[in-house]
Amino acid sequence: MRQICVIGVGYVGLVTGACFADLGNRVIAIDINEERIKNLKKGVMPIYEPGLEELVERNIHAGRLVFTTSYAEALKGAEFAFIAVGTPSGDNGEADLKYVEAAAKSIAQNMTAPLIIINKSTVPIGTGDWVADIVTGAQLQPVPFSVVSCPEFLREGVAIADFMNPHRTVIGSLHRDAAEKVAQLHLPLRAPILITDLRTAEMIKYASNAFLATKISFINEVADICEALGADVKEVATGMGYDKRIGAAMLDAGLGWGGSCFPKDVKALAFMAEEKGIEPRILNTVTKANYDRRGKVVRQVEEMAGGLKGKTIGLLGLAFKPNTDDMREAASIDIARGFLEAGAKVRAYDPVAMDNARHLLPAVTLMEDPYKLAEGCDALVVVTEWNEFKNLDLAKVRDAMKTPILFDGRNIYEPAEMRTLGFTYRGIGRQ
Numbered sequence: 001m002r003q004i005c006v007i008g009v010g011y012v013g014l015v016t017g018a019c020f021a022d023l024g025n026r027v028i029a030i031d032i033n034e035e036r037i038k039n040l041k042k043g044v045m046p047i048y049e050p051g052l053e054e055l056v057e058r059n060i061h062a063g064r065l066v067f068t069t070s071y072a073e074a075l076k077g078a079e080f081a082f083i084a085v086g087t088p089s090g091d092n093g094e095a096d097l098k099y100v101e102a103a104a105k106s107i108a109q110n111m112t113a114p115l116i117i118i119n120k121s122t123v124p125i126g127t128g129d130w131v132a133d134i135v136t137g138a139q140l141q142p143v144p145f146s147v148v149s150c151p152e153f154l155r156e157g158v159a160i161a162d163f164m165n166p167h168r169t170v171i172g173s174l175h176r177d178a179a180e181k182v183a184q185l186h187l188p189l190r191a192p193i194l195i196t197d198l199r200t201a202e203m204i205k206y207a208s209n210a211f212l213a214t215k216i217s218f219i220n221e222v223a224d225i226c227e228a229l230g231a232d233v234k235e236v237a238t239g240m241g242y243d244k245r246i247g248a249a250m251l252d253a254g255l256g257w258g259g260s261c262f263p264k265d266v267k268a269l270a271f272m273a274e275e276k277g278i279e280p281r282i283l284n285t286v287t288k289a290n291y292d293r294r295g296k297v298v299r300q301v302e303e304m305a306g307g308l309k310g311k312t313i314g315l316l317g318l319a320f321k322p323n324t325d326d327m328r329e330a331a332s333i334d335i336a337r338g339f340l341e342a343g344a345k346v347r348a349y350d351p352v353a354m355d356n357a358r359h360l361l362p363a364v365t366l367m368e369d370p371y372k373l374a375e376g377c378d379a380l381v382v383v384t385e386w387n388e389f390k391n392l393d394l395a396k397v398r399d400a401m402k403t404p405i406l407f408d409g410r411n412i413y414e415p416a417e418m419r420t421l422g423f424t425y426r427g428i429g430r431q
């Protein structure tokens, strides 16, 4: 049984810890957030992620998963320490590494035996070397260690399945022995393993996220062209996706990408390029095109409703994507603010993200279900494609509304059916 320490019990750390425990390892997960650790010990999850609660409970009961706020306890007997703390955007788009720095110092001050320190957080190129310097400088006594980069590629909402079935495992280190040991740890996941140097591994993560974001921005531009020229972007995407060189994933046109990673990672990669005198033309355009979509939906609904002043707009969904409570960089935030600034009243319903949305959008009235949301609305906007919205009693929704205007920002409904039901309907890139 290997012993692993996981630092940070957020979306990545908690999933990583619980999954490694489920694979038969002993995992001690540490966080500086005492409330989170206290709750986890009682089986209360700090985040919403399907299947996570059962997975955590099962492994706590099996004695393979333990939570603590003490670095000394977390590192005692550990062979591996995964850093999975946040790396949010700084003021100029750069990745803010203060949590990584604090974690590295705490590791250094509390390690008493040789350790492989693995960076799972998404960190700028060169961070692995920097972490090694911090650890060396902060150690109270010299204890051997290696730093390895092992970026995470999971998606929220399907995080456990993604962690357990990755497309690849990327391992970067200048120490071959350490890289091999980390590779062994990942063998049960049965994915191709790429061992490379630290900087290349760190870059693979940024390049992957930036490419996926570019793919979405591309299909969104195609959607706008489809709409103007009489084509249907859903079928265009299907037709493109059959080509294995293109692939079907990440071709859903809509309100654009949000979340805790694409926005910050595209910006951070652009920042790194600019620091080296390289103009990141594609990355800058991809980001601008993405954020423009949020203002565009407000203008489109304004046009459909004949003005927004005094109107009531209902948002179906708030989370940045379905099956998560994560509101970080959710499109709903800018969209709700856009409607409010135009003089509309805004209300919203989301199956799980309303608690997190409350403090971000204090002027938005949160409703208890989609039907209550629809009552008296001048227009409804689908912002997040939750499954429960796909099977609504739409006749009931229509009857509850003041005017049956439906803007489907995620293309979950069929235009012809919606019009037959009596809605004034508009999707993205469709006729």
Ligand code: NAD
Pocket (backbone or CB within 6 Å): 007, 008, 009, 010, 011, 012, 013, 030, 031, 032, 033, 036, 084, 085, 086, 087, 099, 102, 103, 106, 120, 121, 122, 123, 152, 153, 154, 155, 156, 260, 261
């Ligand atoms: P998160 O904000 O959900 O969780 C981070 C956790 O780290 C928090 O619980 C926080 O209290 C804790 N923490 C902060 N400083 C600490 C310290 N010094 N010691 C111990 N714990 C500390 O973050 P996340 O979404 O899990 O993202 C973590 C990293 O993984 C980021 O770099 C992100 O880019 C990357 N990533 C995230 C995802 C995702 O889907 N969220 C996917 C792949 C990669």
Ligand code: UGA
Pocket (backbone or CB within 6 Å): 122, 152, 153, 154, 155, 156, 157, 209, 212, 216, 249, 250, 251, 252, 253, 254, 255, 256, 257, 258, 259, 260, 261, 262, 320, 321
């Ligand atoms: C994304 C990547 O997919 C993961 O591989 C990566 O590990 C993660 O970022 C990260 O680094 O944090 P995630 O943000 O959880 O995962 O979710 P995605 O499913 O990729 O969706 C991101 C955003 O793009 C969402 O706002 C979603 O609505 C939007 N999206 C996604 C589209 O508009 N169209 C699509 O076809 C797919």
